[in-house]
Amino acid sequence: MRIVTFNILGGRTQHDAEVDVAVLQRAIADLDPDVLALQEVDHLLQRSGHADLTALAAEAMGATDHRFVAALAGSPGATWTAATGDEQPGDAAYGIALLSRMPISGWQVIRLPAVPTQVPMRFPGRLLPTWVRDEPRVAVSATVETPDGPITVTTTHLSFIHWWNGRQLGRLTRSLAGAQRPLVLTGDLNMGLARAARVSGLTPLAEHATFPADRPREQLDHVLADPPLAARSTARRMALSDHRALLVDLDLRQATSRRRPAPRRTPAG
Incomplete structure (x- = not known):
C-alpha cells in the first residue's frame, strides 16, 4: 500500500505563479498513490484557474473516495475567512485533501x-520583523478499508509558528486517541523529524529532507504511525511545488497479525 503526502503549493511551481493542471495530473499519476494526502490545495480559486484540484488529482490517480476540507473560505486577500465546515461545494476555498483508491468507511x-x-516573523532581507497572522488549520482523517483490514489515515498542515505547531500536533494526536489502529498521520507539520516524533508519540516511517524542493535542507513533511509499520520510503522532486513529495510503501501484512483496536479512553476522575 503506497501512501503519499505532498504539499502542492496550490498547483504552482516553485519559481512562478502559474498553475498548469496537466502538470499536476501528470505528477499525481507518476506518484501512483493508493492513498494521497495533499496540503495547500486550491478549490475553485481564480489564481488556479477556478479548478477543483482535488477532483483533478482524484481523476489522475483513479481515486474512488476523496474529500477536500477547507481551512480558509473565499479568495486570497481581504475576503479570506476561517472555514467553518458549512461551505458549499461551489464555494472558493483553500485547504487540504485526502484521496483513496480503496473504500473509505468513515471520515472525521x-x-x-x-x-x-499576530506574531513577529523574520524574513530574509528585512532588518525588522514583520507582524503576521497565522491561517486556520484543519485535519481530515479517514478509515481506509484495505485488503489487510482497516487503517486510519490522517493528514494536516500545521502552523509555521514553532511554538504553536507543537500545541496543534498534541491536540491532533489526542483527538485521534480513539481512532482505529494502525494509525498513519501524514502532512506538512512544519517541524523536524525528531520533534514530530516526540510531540506526537508516533513512529516516523520516512526520513528524507523535503524542503525546499530543489535543494532540500529540512524535513517538514512526515508519515508517522502507531504501531510501527514495516515501510520503504523516498522523497521525490516533482514538476510543481516548493516541497518534495514523500512516498511510503507499507507492508500491512505484518500489522494484520498484531492488529489491535483503538485504545480505550479512561474516564476522568
Missing part, C-alpha cells in the same frame, strides 16, 4: 486552534 474532520494574535 478536526479543526485545530489558530494563534489568537
